[in-house]
Amino acid sequence: MARWQMLVEQLLAERGSRLVAYAALLVGRDGDAEDLVHDAVVKVFSRPRPLCTVDEAEAYVRSAMPSIVIDKARSTASKRRALTRAFERAEHTPDIDAGLDVRAALRELSPREQVCIVLRFFDDMTVPQVAARLGLAEGTVKRYLSDARAKLLPLLDVTAWEEDQEITVVVATRRGDRHA
Amino acid sequence: MRDLREVLQGSFESHADALGNAGRSWGGLAARSTRDTRNRRAWRAGAASTVAAAAAVGIVATAMGVVGGGGGGDALNPAQRLVMDDPYSLGECAAYVPANAEVLPDGYYIGRAYVDSASGFVVAVTPDGTVTRVQPGPNGDYPFDFGDGHLRSLSRPDLPNDMPPLVGDYTQNSGGGDIWVDAALDSYAWTRVVPAPAPDGVNLDNLWKTLAITLTGGGAGYDPGAVPDGATTDFVAGYTDGREDTGALLNGGATPSVREDIDTNALEYVALRVTLADGSKWELRFDYTPENIPDLPCQPTPPSGPFEWPSQEQTAAAEAGASEGATSTDTQAMGEPLSGPESEVFQCEAPPPADLENSGDVTARLASGEVMISDPDTFDVGEDGLMVDVTAPLWEMDPKTMIAQTPRVTGWQPTGGSQGDGPFYGNLTYLETVAVSEGAIVGVAGEPVVDWTANGVGGASAGYKSPDTVNLRGGFIAAFNGIRGTLQPCGYATSADLADAQLAVLYGFGPDVPSMSYGWTLVAN
Numbered sequence: 001m002a003r004w005q006m007l008v009e010q011l012l013a014e015r016g017s018r019l020v021a022y023a024a025l026l027v028g029r030d031g032d033a034e035d036l037v038h039d040a041v042v043k044v045f046s047r048p049r050p051l052c053t054v055d056e057a058e059a060y061v062r063s064a065m066p067s068i069v070i071d072k073a074r075s076t077a078s079k080r081r082a083l084t085r086a087f088e089r090a091e092h093t094p095d096i097d098a099g100l101d102v103r104a105a106l107r108e109l110s111p112r113e114q115v116c117i118v119l120r121f122f123d124d125m126t127v128p129q130v131a132a133r134l135g136l137a138e139g140t141v142k143r144y145l146s147d148a149r150a151k152l153l154p155l156l157d158v159t160a161w162e163e164d165q166e167i168t169v170v171v172a173t174r175r176g177d178r179h180a
Numbered sequence: 181m182r183d184l185r186e187v188l189q190g191s192f193e194s195h196a197d198a199l200g201n202a203g204r205s206w207g208g209l210a211a212r213s214t215r216d217t218r219n220r221r222a223w224r225a226g227a228a229s230t231v232a233a234a235a236a237v238g239i240v241a242t243a244m245g246v247v248g249g250g251g252g253g254d255a256l257n258p259a260q261r262l263v264m265d266d267p268y269s270l271g272e273c274a275a276y277v278p279a280n281a282e283v284l285p286d287g288y289y290i291g292r293a294y295v296d297s298a299s300g301f302v303v304a305v306t307p308d309g310t311v312t313r314v315q316p317g318p319n320g321d322y323p324f325d326f327g328d329g330h331l332r333s334l335s336r337p338d339l340p341n342d343m344p345p346l347v348g349d350y351t352q353n354s355g356g357g358d359i360w361v362d363a364a365l366d367s368y369a370w371t372r373v374v375p376a377p378a379p380d381g382v383n384l385d386n387l388w389k390t391l392a393i394t395l396t397g398g399g400a401g402y403d404p405g406a407v408p409d410g411a412t413t414d415f416v417a418g419y420t421d422g423r424e425d426t427g428a429l430l431n432g433g434a435t436p437s438v439r440e441d442i443d444t445n446a447l448e449y450v451a452l453r454v455t456l457a458d459g460s461k462w463e464l465r466f467d468y469t470p471e472n473i474p475d476l477p478c479q480p481t482p483p484s485g486p487f488e489w490p491s492q493e494q495t496a497a498a499e500a501g502a503s504e505g506a507t508s509t510d511t512q513a514m515g516e517p518l519s520g521p522e523s524e525v526f527q528c529e530a531p532p533p534a535d536l537e538n539s540g541d542v543t544a545r546l547a548s549g550e551v552m553i554s555d556p557d558t559f560d561v562g563e564d565g566l567m568v569d570v571t572a573p574l575w576e577m578d579p580k581t582m583i584a585q586t587p588r589v590t591g592w593q594p595t596g597g598s599q600g601d602g603p604f605y606g607n608l609t610y611l612e613t614v615a616v617s618e619g620a621i622v623g624v625a626g627e628p629v630v631d632w633t634a635n636g637v638g639g640a641s642a643g644y645k646s647p648d649t650v651n652l653r654g655g656f657i658a659a660f661n662g663i664r665g666t667l668q669p670c671g672y673a674t675s676a677d678l679a680d681a682q683l684a685v686l687y688g689f690g691p692d693v694p695s696m697s698y699g700w701t702l703v704a705n
Contacts, residue, residue, distance in 0.1 A: 008217065009210045016206030021196035025188065034209055041213040067665055098198035099191030122188040132679075135665055158184045 004045050011041070011057045021099075022062055025118045026069050028107035040064040066115045066134060105155040113148040116141055208445075283377040285384065290326040290350050293334035304334060326350060351388065373449075373465040379456060381408030387452050387464050391415075394435040394442070394450050395466065402429040410457030419446045426453070444468065517624040518670065520589035522610050525698045526686050528670035531619045532700045539699035541571035544613075544685040546663070546705050566613060566663040566703060568685055574605035575691040582606040585692050590624075608696065610688035615667050615681035616702070622677040623667040 012019070016037070023033035023040075040061045044051075051057050106114050112134075119130045120141075127145070131138040152158070291306040293314070304312045304324050314322045314334060322334040332350065378384040386406035393400075394415075407413055415435045417425040429435070435452070436442050442450070451465035518528050526532055547567045586592050591612035615623035667678050683703035690696035 004217070005214050008214050012206040012210040012213065016209065017199035017204065018196045020199055020204075020206075021192050024195060025192060038209060038213045042217045045213075045217045096195060096198045096202065098194035100195075102187055102191035103195070118188070121184050122192065124185070133665060135663075152184070156182075156184070156187060158182050158187050 004051075007051060007054070007057055008041060008045055011054050011061070012037075014054055015058045019058065019061060022122075023065055024103055025106060025122060026065055026115055028103050028114070036065055036068060037061070039068050043068065063133075066119055069111050069115050070134060102156065105152055108151055108155060109148050110144075112136075113144045113151070116144040117148045117152070120145060283374050285378075287328075288351055288384070290328060292350070293322075293324065351385065371467040371469065373467055375465070376462060379408070379454075379460075379462055381411070382406065382454060382462065384464070387413070387454075390429070391435055391450065391452050391464055391466065394438055401432040401434055404431050407454050408456065412455050414453045414455070416449075416451040416453050416463070417442050417447060418449045418451065420448045421446060517590045517612065518614075518621070520587045520592060520610075521693045521696070522591065522612070522686065522688060522698065525688075526612075526614075526621065526700070528621050528624075530621060532614075532616065532621060532684065532686065533698075536699045538701050540687055540689065540697065540701075542568065542685065542687050542699065542701055544568045544683070544701055544703040546683075546703060566683070568611065570609075570611070570687070572607055572609060572689045573697075574607050576603045577606050577691055579604050579606060582608065587693065591686070607689050607691060608693065610686070610696065610698070612686045613663065613703075614684050614686055615669075615678050616684045617677050617681035621670065621684075622681055623669045625663055625666045625668075625683075 019037045019040075020033045023036040027033055027036050043064050044057070044060045051060060106117065109117065115134065116130055119125045119133060120127065125133065127138055127141050130136075131141045134141070136144075289307055291304055293304045304314055304326065306312075306326060312324065314324045323331050324334050325331050374384070383403075383406040386400060386403050389400035390402045390406070402413065404413075413429045414426045415429055417436070419425075427436075429452070435450070438444055438447075438450070447468050449465050449467045451463045453461055453463040455461050518526055525536070545567055547565045586608050591610050593609050593611075613625035614621045615625075663683065664678075667681075669675055669678055684700050685703060686698070686700045688696040688698040
């Protein structure tokens, strides 16, 4: 068995639940989340990469997911893939109740809004980092975050988070500390 | 009131814990991920260059008088004959015949084809264990004759499928162009089992084709004449818990599809069960074991050194169809970026040669939104997509030589075509997207410059610019929605080095590797 194949099996055996849970934040439904994990694994491992540990592999696979979500919204090819693999798993993978209210709320967002929210507030990335990751303009990311906030506030009992301007200040301060 | 970060984190943790506590096994997910990764690796390694060639052929001419358009005929035109033989050794291979094959009629089963993901080649295995590494034909398929005089397309990566048919089993009656192939299903998951010789009056071939519908969607409807008078035939789906779903087949009836009709989660086998007039039963069965995908039956000889391209002697031997006397060497391993012949000019952590900047007719720019691919067709490249416009020189050459000489490493592909019955013009093309920081190459894009398959974009806008050049303008798309996101640092560079790097496209064109003319250009914003 090839090394990459062993790593895939080890990755999903040890981190499958966490990967699916993370993917579920991005797509909302457990069945779709499994497909997203599948797509991310295929994308990451279909090219030779210097991956040696499960931690590295998990990080790679997670980082591949957001752009896949956005691409899926555009690509007709992804729809064909979805049809092809529909027979490969139970027709309706039931959503697990745990945390479902949050995922249900996230599903109310557009794919780009949902991805931006997760990268910004779950992965704790800055707006510039989100923009770079997704290949979007920073202004576009801010708009998605703003629109997402407007949709989520009535759905989730959450406090308003810091404004984008405040985020920028925090980043600048950290950089200053590092170079001090 | 809760903080959104805490809400997301809490949802994630509770969901992950619940998935773990629910005892969810990710074995199935791992199996199909591994399978599709293997296919994708094979696709990238073995088909990318041929797809590019096929696409370019389509660009240049619609009538392929020289290289042949397939057509499904049995006759071997000279071009096809030349590319179907390959002298390179694949090492030890299993015969890979159906289980209990000895009960099959003599000569009935003629072989199996599959993609060896390690070497990136389509290989054909005949029942006696003879293995042939099948090189791509000029029109992008993999033509092969199992020895019965029928030329079959073993794989069609030129077709617009995400996961093109990669493997198949062939019987004596599967003719060229009308093959019995497992299509998108993983053939490794299915094992043909014929428990006993077919009784008198049972037409194995007809029943085989009928059951094929279950796997492939293609085949023949049930013919009651395939069984003796008084016999009936049931379709059976058997599950691991011992349960069986059965249904009688009627004249012309199709067997259920594993894609649409059958729950494959606990499926163990599908079968046609014939009940003869005397009450005795005989069946043809396909066993399903998706969790036990075997290792590849071929173990290619590992590369013994740095990349090499076939010598003139080897190429000549391949072109002549000579299978004897050739050296056994694996010259076709897929290499890391910047490890092929281009490494004589471009190296990681080294500056691209200044005198080669903009030395060719190649431009590259970032694009966003809808871009014109072929008037009036547009494609949404998202944001930060990369468009590469190429006007490449061509040389009159033999397509097989062109393909044989193309290094099977990242960034290389053969390009060419002909107009009608006119001469074939082609070249070897090298295209790679890299990151340049402080004048040196620090990273390589993770997507090839030409990625026809991923984007579903054909290069229909190009055409002859002059008799010996081809304008591929608009036909090349490097990536869509974030080329920067695909960059990988090379050498001792780190991700931080990529942050402020400029994108550049490396390129080269030539009639053969030693004659390549290289250049590079920065990507315009």
